[in-house]
Amino acid sequence: SQQGEEDPQALSIQEGENATMNCSYKTSINNLQWYRQNSGRGLVHLILIRSNEREKHSGRLRVTLDTSKKSSSLLITASRAADTASYFCATGIRGSTLGRLYFGRGTQLTVWP
Amino acid sequence: GAVVSQHPSRVICKSGTSVKIECRSLDFQATTMFWYRQFPKQSLMLMATSNEGSKATYEQGVEKDKFLINHASLTLSTLTVTSAHPEDSSFYICSASWEAGGYTFGSGTRLTVV
Numbered sequence: 499s500q501q502g503e504e505d506p507q508a509l510s511i512q513e514g515e516n517a518t519m520n521c522s523y524k525t526s527i528n529n530l531q532w533y534r535q536n537s538g539r540g541l542v543h544l545i546l547i548r549s550n551e552r553e554k555h556s557g558r559l560r561v562t563l564d565t566s567k568k569s570s571s572l573l574i575t576a577s578r579a580a581d582t583a584s585y586f587c588a589t590g591i592r593g594s595t596l597g598r599l600y601f602g603r604g605t606q607l608t609v610w611p
Numbered sequence: 612g613a614v615v616s617q618h619p620s621r622v623i624c625k626s627g628t629s630v631k632i633e634c635r636s637l638d639f640q641a642t643t644m645f646w647y648r649q650f651p652k653q654s655l656m657l658m659a660t661s662n663e664g665s666k667a668t669y670e671q672g673v674e675k676d677k678f679l680i681n682h683a684s685l686t687l688s689t690l691t692v693t694s695a696h697p698e699d700s701s702f703y704i705c706s707a708s709w710e711a712g713g714y715t716f717g718s719g720t721r722l723t724v725v
Contacts, residue, residue: 538702538719540617540716540717540718541704541719543716586655598657601647601656602654603653604653
């Protein structure tokens with residue numbers, strides 16, 4: 499499978515703490531994206547990092563990409579209860595149809611007030 | 612920004628009936644659309660890729676006769692679950708891409724077959 503694998507599968511933290519989620523993948527990519535999904539809802543695009551980038555920031559989000567290790571991490575700083583959701587990484591595979599994404603299994607983040 | 616409208620958001624149908632899910636790009640022309648399926652607490656699995664005016668390409672293990680995909684225009688793709696059974700109950704999400712290289716997701720359809 500070309501899907502990414504996130505770890506941990508579940509993460510439970512207190513408000514104000516930082517949350518770190520990791521994603522590993524198997525093949526060469528054009529880009530890696532992180533999405534958020536609230537229970538039973540659609541996907542919200544958080545951030546996209548291209549294969550030639552190593553780090554990206556967006557508000558409280560920080561994403562890193564290490565193509566040599568085929569891994570990425572998503573850091574949410576100063577977490578809030580509203581951050582509770584499932585987070586998925588998705589890879590755009592090099593040579594694949596543009597827009598075709600391979601999703602990881604996701605990390606369920608719970609932030610306690 | 613690019614918006615994809617997906618309808619219905621929820622549908623309950625009886626076993627043996629067919630259900631059609633629509634995915635419509637509102638302010639752009641979607642050259643390619645993708646259909647994903649998600650079981651509870653699991654990842655999104657790509658079912659098929661559809662290009663306007665041509666047959667959809669199905670992923671391995673996806674029954675093309677059961678999941679009919681039609682992409683008749685640059686703004687509309689439909690997924691029809693034929694002769695639905697309880698095991699087809701799932702969350703279905705579409706996404707659409709456009710020439711500039713971006714893509715966006717619909718809000719998903721929760722299908723329950725009783």
